[in-house]
Amino acid sequence: MFDDFFVRALVAGIGVAIVTGPLGCFVIWRRLAYFGDTLSHSALLGVTLAFSFSINISLSVFFVSGIIALLLLSLQKRTKLPGDALLGLLAHSSIAVGLVLIGFLTFIRFDIMGLLFGDILSVTINDIFIIWCGGSLILIILYYIWSSLFAATVNYDLAAAEGMKPDRSNIIFTLLLAGVIAISIKMIGVLLITGLLLIPPALARNLSNNPTQMVFLSILGGVASVVLGLFSSLEFNTASGPTIIVVALVLFILSMLAPNLDSKLKK
């Protein structure tokens, strides 16, 4: 029924959505939306390096994003600049460095649109392997640091006082975020990955009254966006990455109507 590439795209997309759901919740709770942007923009540099040294894209993106993330954590403690200024500084300089490097790589044919917006329909079996293995690893680590990270998200002092080691889990979480960007960059692209991280948890927030519910609803919302988005992109012949985000947006708008319905029923 489906062409082979379409099944691959579905499997890869669902895998990514399952991982971005829980991590995206933390991104929202901890107000890290712009941080996600910075990491994904720095991924451009990672991709360029991958082409220059012909290494695996996900691996190289993970290293570059991870280094940028750790750099940010240490800069925050050392400079007097506010967090958002530091984020902007790192995001735009890494994009600039990445683009300048691309200019030097004249011997490589470079699909920059694919890089920015993703090319989910060119996903290979190898990519699926990276997404599902990397994704499982990310979720397993997240499971182990969950309670500590969650306590730190609710209140840092409380977590620190009661022995939850918030600093450690903050660093691990940052690296997991770099990891999720690394595995999904090829599929959804540098510019749109934060959308997939943010919109499903945002719509889940509208529908949930406790954290567990929000996590599961955001996974569900992400998977629904990917599946509906891919079918629509096939149907209307539109680019797959943006179509997925548009579907997520439509679901978000629908979720805005839900609480009103709920309160009307209660009256």
Place this chain on the structure above:
Amino acid sequence: MNVNKKMTNKSDYLVKLENAGIYKSSKWLVRGVSLEVSKGQIVTLIGPNGSGKTTTAKMVLNILRSDEGSVKRNTNRVAYVPQKVNVDWTLPLRVFDFMKITGDISKLEMIENLKLTGVEDLIYADLKNLSGGEFQRVLIARAIAKKPELLILDEPVQGVDFNGEIALYNLIKSISDSLNCGILLISHDIHFVMSSTDHVICLNGHICCSGSPSSVAKNPAYIDLFGEHTASTLSLYKHHHDHSHGTDGGIEK
């Protein structure tokens, strides 16, 4: 200063600060703080705003590392009621979820402890819909439910109504007996501090004076800091009682 405690083993304290201080943005927030909290003892920190009470509590809790002096702690079973907890509205959190954030407890235990502070009906309420006083009650219930050996309370009854305040202070007093835990309390309630605590430390960037409540009340440094008004309130208060308290909480006729 405390005869009973000195007789026993020296490592009897739960936490001990020796000449500890925190240096931040080129000034000392607090300096030269020495204090000790032992089992079953209530130690209170009083002092004006910005005098380093919360900073001192954070040193005791190892949230802040002291820049000089030493902080020694003999227990890891610590519970904390912070002065301020701002839960981001993007985080859907019920009282039920909040009670478990630093350690799993059964629903039965949870209800029991929420009952102690009078908010068991709010167990499934959204945290962001609670009033200030209700939230304080939840914070105290959560800390007590952890059955700590060392309990640190930073202005635990702020925003609580008058009757509730008395009930909560009584609860804190009874917790120190029933759990036999050490309590470090930051409080502005001079009456409770003077009537129910074992050791008072008066802070103003450094330790102004410390000792049993009655000795601190007579100290000129204390009167200087809090003014004649407080001193007279106290003497009025003391007028109605025929006893004073020793550092161990016992009654001295």
